[in-house]
Amino acid sequence: MSGVKSVQQAKTAALGRGGVPAPCVPDQHTKGGPAVRKLLSSVVSEFDRPVHAVDVVTAIDQCLPLPDLVPCLNPLCDNKCSWSKGAGRPREYCRRSCRQSALRTHARLTDEMMLIEQVLAQGGVRYTDRVRLEAHAAQARWCLRRYTIGGQ
Numbered sequence: 179m180s181g182v183k184s185v186q187q188a189k190t191a192a193l194g195r196g197g198v199p200a201p202c203v204p205d206q207h208t209k210g211g212p213a214v215r216k217l218l219s220s221v222v223s224e225f226d227r228p229v230h231a232v233d234v235v236t237a238i239d240q241c242l243p244l245p246d247l248v249p250c251l252n253p254l255c256d257n258k259c260s261w262s263k264g265a266g267r268p269r270e271y272c273r274r275s276c277r278q279s280a281l282r283t284h285a286r287l288t289d290e291m292m293l294i295e296q297v298l299a300q301g302g303v304r305y306t307d308r309v310r311l312e313a314h315a316a317q318a319r320w321c322l323r324r325y326t327i328g329g330q
């Protein structure tokens with residue numbers, strides 16, 4: 179797996195329970211403790227003048243860091259993708275096969291929803307069949323919301 183920038187459920191301070199990024203809240207004030215990290219928006223809101231790019235650049239260093247390890251975009255995958263600081267496009271999926279699997283599942287769900295819409299639009303569907311078809315389409319739509327299919 180050379181060249182693959184993913185790790186299996188790696189632990190990182192940037193992620194909270196279940197691999198979900200920790201909520202973006204300022205750290206607690208502690209006397210003598212480390213510097214308080216804030217949200218970028220709260221740092222720039224403290225300016226009493228128009229904010230410029232140089233202000234934002236400076237503020238970034240004072241803010242909570244962004245997560246550099248996030249879940250793979252395949253909702254059925256538990257792997258993580260790390261942020262690539264170098265050149266090149268950052269990974270959205272842990273590996274090519276995972277992306278292909280997500281694309282196939284997305285296509286399947288879309289096809290099933292379209293098929294159900296077509297047969298329901300024909301009319302004359304028995305009540306029990308309609309209920310079953312609408313339930314299946316609703317489940318497919320529910321699953322589909324988890325897929326953020328884009329290019330990679």
Ligand SMILES: [Zn+2]
Nearest residue numbers: 250255272276
């Ligand atoms: Zn994956």
